[in-house]
Amino acid sequence: MSVEANLDLGDVDEHELPAGSPHLVADLRDKLMATGRSWGVRVFAVLIGLGLWYWAARVHLDFYIRFDNVPSPVIVGEAFWRHLHETKFYIHILVSMRRILFGYILAAVVGIFLGLIMGRSRFARDFLTPYIELLRPIPAVAWIPLAILMWPTEESSIIYITFLGALFPIVLNTIHGVEQTPEVLVRAAQSLGARRVQIFWHVVIPAALPSIAAGLAIGMGVSWFSLLAGEIISGQYGIGYFTWNAYSLIIYPDIVVGMLMIGLLGTFCTYGVRLLTYPLLAWQRRAR
């Protein structure tokens, strides 16, 4: 074997490449079909649920759970349609969205910050863990009296409650992500001359990102969940207030409208969070 041949071995054979590119069109078609099928199943599932609900309300189902006072989907649909033509309904939605936005963004910033320092510093971890563990199981509703006493305005106490809801999942997931940073990557960065801050920025945070993104998505769901509790305080606006008001006025269809609206908005916002974190995790999807 000649020396030239040895040097050539340094180059890469094509077969070392991951397969894929020539079948791009076929791949895309398969992907679209899979997505279409998946959505078909989802719509079908919702239709089945609606059908069962309609049937149960229609026959006044009374088999352990009772449907005789539950409004049928048709009545709820009509109520929903009516509200869609009222400006006030949109104000309820916008006011709630604003509260979520403030509470959630605050929770994201504080939660990621606390999670990062708790994940990297033993002292911060020991110092903050009792607070996190003690406060975490307290449901949002239980906070209402204190929130009213502590915060200067109604608005700030509601935002505080949505903030708390989102905070814990974000903190815990961030800590988990930081802990999962492979030691060998930290060592590699050290031997390449990176300082502590650089290791934090280039290694620890990216390693924790998938977990942080999961925490952010969960946190969004929980903050909507807490909003309903928080808006008990509210005097006039918010989708949670709308639901409580319907409850006290015994307007059953509106209760369901409010509930569905919270579900829809929560899903929509969680999807938004996933969409925002999606580009940050591109490297993960490209791994084979």
Place this chain on the structure above:
Amino acid sequence: MVAQVVKLEKPAHSTLPSPAPRVPPQKGHVLINRVAVIFGRGAGAHAAVEETSLDIAPGEFVCLLGPSGCGKSTLLNCVAGYVAPTRGSVTVDDVPVTKPGPDRGMVFQQYSLFPWKTVLDNVAFGPRVAGRHDGEAIARTFLDMVGLSRFAKRYPGELSGGMQQRVGIARALANYPSVLLMDEPFGALDAQTRVMMQENLLRIWSEFGITVLFVTHDIDEALFLADRVLVMSASPGRVIADLAVPLARPRSPEIATEDAFIRLKRQCLERIRVESMRAFDQMNQ
């Protein structure tokens, strides 16, 4: 190609061509001075490396050979700065090792590229954290050297194991270290890829004249690569033999079938066998 046997430590054979007519390396002098590493305390204390002293010359290619658990990685990590010796000290070019640093490039056994950075950004990482603005140009040079320029924009997860290790080597070299530390870097690769990687490494080494400390448990690999093989034995971990490998360079894989190679291999096996017998006898006394 016919390999010639050259006694490197005795430059008496003036008739034979010297392997590479280059300036002898000035940097990369590793001195391991009575280093011992003990893990744990009290009753649980366990000597991973027994008092060991080594003097590795600039530009030398040294293999640490030994069975699993004999303390190869621990000794290497003392030079890298990840493990602080319990006793003794390590110096590189007369500077005591206290922590990891860019003067000692490290290539790990497991894949250790940053999966969120492209191949190019991985290689440019060292120069960039050092504040250099030509990180990308340096990275391209080194990617070229390991034959992976075309994969600059890929992510590590998209590459094969062998390719990832080559990027790892390029990344370690991009800091222009004086010592390259390699901990079973080809252990996870198939035999064919491994041979290719070994030749590649020797080529890079001869271009750079860098000191290499290479950990392996494969005798053939050690003899093919090294100027000098340090045989280690387990419990407690210590160097039991220091063998010169006076095989001519450049070397090609066929060298493994030559008499000189086989003689060295036999010598090596003999040392290992004698030592393990002795250890076995000691244990049974």
